[in-house]
Amino acid sequence: MSSVMNSVANGTMTNTDLLQIDNLGKRFGGFVALENIALSVAAGERLGLIGPNGSGKSTLVNCICGTLKNEQGAVRFDGRKLDGLEAHQRTRLGLARSFQLPRPFVSLSLADNIRIPLLYTVAARGTIHSAREVEDRCHHLLGEVGLEAKAQRLPRDLTQVEMRKLELARAMAAQPKLLIADEAMAGLTHSEIEEILTLLSRLNDQGVTIILIEHIMRAVMSFSRRLVVLVSGKKIADGAPDAVMRDPEVERAYLG
Amino acid sequence: MIFSFDLLINAIVSGILIGGFYAAVTSGVSLAFGILDIVNIAHPAFIILGSYVAYIVNMTFGIDPILTAIVATPLFYVLGAGIYQVYYVSFEKRGQESLRGLAFFFGLLFITEVSLVLYFGVDYRYVAAPYIGPTWHFGDVDLPLRIMVPCAVSLLLIAALQLILTRSFIGRAIMAVAQDQLALRLMAIDPIRIKRIAFGISIATASLAGAFLIIIQPVEPSVGREYIGRVFAICVLGGMGSLPGTVIAAMLVGIVESLTSTFYGPSWAPAVSFGFLLLTLAVRPAGLLGR
Amino acid sequence: MRTPTFLLICLAIAAAVFAGSIAIGNDYVFFAGYVILQYVVLSTAWNILGGYCGYVNFGTAAFFALGAYSTVAIYKLIGDNELPHVIPIPVLMLVGGAVSAVVGLGMGYLTLRLRGAFFSIATLALAVVLETLVVNWDYVGGSRGAYVIRPEELPLIGSYIRYLFLMMMLLAVAAISIARLIEHSRLGYGFATIRDDELAAEASGVPTLRLKLIATTLSGALMGMAGAPFPYYIGYLQPDSTFGLDYAVNSIAMPLIGGTTTWIGPLIGTLLLGSLQQVATVTISSAVNLLIVGFLLVFFVIVAPNGIVGLVYSYWQRKPEEFVGRRHVDADAPGPVP
Numbered sequence: 001m002s003s004v005m006n007s008v009a010n011g012t013m014t015n016t017d018l019l020q021i022d023n024l025g026k027r028f029g030g031f032v033a034l035e036n037i038a039l040s041v042a043a044g045e046r047l048g049l050i051g052p053n054g055s056g057k058s059t060l061v062n063c064i065c066g067t068l069k070n071e072q073g074a075v076r077f078d079g080r081k082l083d084g085l086e087a088h089q090r091t092r093l094g095l096a097r098s099f100q101l102p103r104p105f106v107s108l109s110l111a112d113n114i115r116i117p118l119l120y121t122v123a124a125r126g127t128i129h130s131a132r133e134v135e136d137r138c139h140h141l142l143g144e145v146g147l148e149a150k151a152q153r154l155p156r157d158l159t160q161v162e163m164r165k166l167e168l169a170r171a172m173a174a175q176p177k178l179l180i181a182d183e184a185m186a187g188l189t190h191s192e193i194e195e196i197l198t199l200l201s202r203l204n205d206q207g208v209t210i211i212l213i214e215h216i217m218r219a220v221m222s223f224s225r226r227l228v229v230l231v232s233g234k235k236i237a238d239g240a241p242d243a244v245m246r247d248p249e250v251e252r253a254y255l256g
Numbered sequence: 257m258i259f260s261f262d263l264l265i266n267a268i269v270s271g272i273l274i275g276g277f278y279a280a281v282t283s284g285v286s287l288a289f290g291i292l293d294i295v296n297i298a299h300p301a302f303i304i305l306g307s308y309v310a311y312i313v314n315m316t317f318g319i320d321p322i323l324t325a326i327v328a329t330p331l332f333y334v335l336g337a338g339i340y341q342v343y344y345v346s347f348e349k350r351g352q353e354s355l356r357g358l359a360f361f362f363g364l365l366f367i368t369e370v371s372l373v374l375y376f377g378v379d380y381r382y383v384a385a386p387y388i389g390p391t392w393h394f395g396d397v398d399l400p401l402r403i404m405v406p407c408a409v410s411l412l413l414i415a416a417l418q419l420i421l422t423r424s425f426i427g428r429a430i431m432a433v434a435q436d437q438l439a440l441r442l443m444a445i446d447p448i449r450i451k452r453i454a455f456g457i458s459i460a461t462a463s464l465a466g467a468f469l470i471i472i473q474p475v476e477p478s479v480g481r482e483y484i485g486r487v488f489a490i491c492v493l494g495g496m497g498s499l500p501g502t503v504i505a506a507m508l509v510g511i512v513e514s515l516t517s518t519f520y521g522p523s524w525a526p527a528v529s530f531g532f533l534l535l536t537l538a539v540r541p542a543g544l545l546g547r
Numbered sequence: 548m549r550t551p552t553f554l555l556i557c558l559a560i561a562a563a564v565f566a567g568s569i570a571i572g573n574d575y576v577f578f579a580g581y582v583i584l585q586y587v588v589l590s591t592a593w594n595i596l597g598g599y600c601g602y603v604n605f606g607t608a609a610f611f612a613l614g615a616y617s618t619v620a621i622y623k624l625i626g627d628n629e630l631p632h633v634i635p636i637p638v639l640m641l642v643g644g645a646v647s648a649v650v651g652l653g654m655g656y657l658t659l660r661l662r663g664a665f666f667s668i669a670t671l672a673l674a675v676v677l678e679t680l681v682v683n684w685d686y687v688g689g690s691r692g693a694y695v696i697r698p699e700e701l702p703l704i705g706s707y708i709r710y711l712f713l714m715m716m717l718l719a720v721a722a723i724s725i726a727r728l729i730e731h732s733r734l735g736y737g738f739a740t741i742r743d744d745e746l747a748a749e750a751s752g753v754p755t756l757r758l759k760l761i762a763t764t765l766s767g768a769l770m771g772m773a774g775a776p777f778p779y780y781i782g783y784l785q786p787d788s789t790f791g792l793d794y795a796v797n798s799i800a801m802p803l804i805g806g807t808t809t810w811i812g813p814l815i816g817t818l819l820l821g822s823l824q825q826v827a828t829v830t831i832s833s834a835v836n837l838l839i840v841g842f843l844l845v846f847f848v849i850v851a852p853n854g855i856v857g858l859v860y861s862y863w864q865r866k867p868e869e870f871v872g873r874r875h876v877d878a879d880a881p882g883p884v885p
Binding site: 373478526 | 679
């Protein structure tokens, strides 16, 4: 284990921990995708998660969100054990994600895309009471990501950056406590990346904890307050971004 | 029911033999569904088509059905490649294979069956060949050549397919197309072309399987339907796309069907494969022999 | 339009059709109309699972036959000699619907956790197995089939076929109203997300398995209800014809030709194909008419993937801003992928 592994991250559950992962393991047949992952994320954090391709980042997200079942270890969220809960139940508890490749509902308009989490997650929590409220929130969210003008269009009419924004807006619509953004910026231009980062920062300011999974180092470094590195299914570093990037083990993993 | 050892042994042996034939019937589906992920539910209809080709040539020229089937494989290959091209352009490319692609194959199944009914009627048809009458006897065990020959040729067919898949360049490309299309593109191989070839091979096996079928039993156009549940059950049971798995699963289904029909009556046999299918899907979707 | 208003309009149309059919004065109209109405129910039911959720059911015949054989079982239970119409058709429909619903739920529970293709394959096999069961079940006639004696006359309505026609029409109105209600509800949105992307649906909080089970159960129930009066219609119920492939092919072809994303698509498809078949069965052979259905199905899925409704909408869409949004527009591609 790396020297910069800090004690908070590796340590016991504190009162403010929103997400706690203990000893998580996942295999596909003989291939070990994740091994002994331990990670705690406090409420309000901005966490960057990096690692080379195939290091298990997406598998970890899928295990946290319930898309995959982990054979080993436990995930706790907001004081509850998540094991055995379906993905939609986890979303309702306040755990939202965006997908690496945007996965819009292609036959629904943008407004309807946003309406889905409002109807199925927020309304299921009982915090929305009228159709009017759904409409208002739907348009407010589209406005936040600058897509209000296209509310009645289909996802296929969107550009790539708009698609990413829709993906984020749909995740935000679920009013999550924790948002996991899985490579929300891949393939975007410089200024588009800035737009997405601003969006995420604003969300964080509103109190949403954010885990950012990203290849674009500049984006990760400017956004994250803490950095976790996965290599070959193992966590090799966890701490302040600058310190982590100076870690010889991380350098080795990245530079061969 | 009085338990008879002879009956049991004979049931198991004929189950294994018929299982060999089932393996040939399923091999095409294992290729198309197991490897290429194309849910060709019309496959049994193409098998019946194979039966009728063997029937016509046998009736008209008296040529051996298996020989006919081997000669006809290129025709079936071309048919399969053509169908894949339509399927790719109309459904796979548009991302509509799940609903409309399935309906497309269902339509093909239907058109083939009804066309055969219109042309040949619903009478049972059969072929003539020297091995259809005789039966070998080993002690109390009966080995009807009518089933022995298709079983043997069927196992040869599977062995050949397995060799192609594991040894030849095209075969490896077919295996790779399911895993990693990007890698193929990087090697300047067109995955669509590979899938077209593989689907052509899949339909080509129907020519042989059809000849086996009409050697084993008289055929009428709707006989194919009984095979839909069976082939997919065997394909899933055998681990989706593994040919050795397909052979083992086919023999397993053959044995259980044969036992069922010996001890409970033949009218219950069709329920066996469905039971297998549901059980596999519910308990172990990767197949009994899957990873 | 609110649902009660819609229902009233449907009932008004139904009443007009019924009155018109009586005015023609030939019971053949009722015999032919019954079949078309039966297909309205079957294709609408199929579309709830197939069109809305994207799960293809090849086992329409199985669910239909479950309803029909439930009626035969009840008929035998009561005894042929009792007054045959002692049990009203709506009760038989409820029983047949319940049996089909339970089978649908069970099958769905076993296969719907997996990819859609497995469900489709299982439904194909279900028809074969249920036929095996019925053939081996002598109580409901076995392979020989079962006779059901139809009462000649009913008070007020007249001949029994008119009564059957009326019942099937009411069921059709109910089925269409249910389909339309779903389409405009939270449930309908949930179904659409299952059709589009189940992973994303789960991530948005949609309980996909539960919704799929609701769809399978509802769809199966409606098919069973459509089958329940069938023994009285046909008089002599045979496994061969009851499990015939025509039910499966028609209930798939009709929605796909009409358009699968709205309630009106299956209705349009059924009225077109159903009438065509009624004409073709009289004028040409029934095999040829099934062949036509097969060709139409293949033609439409290739050339007009969104059916007649889709063609009409894309025509209207030339006027921009008029017709956008909601899920009437079915997308061709799964969205641009980077």
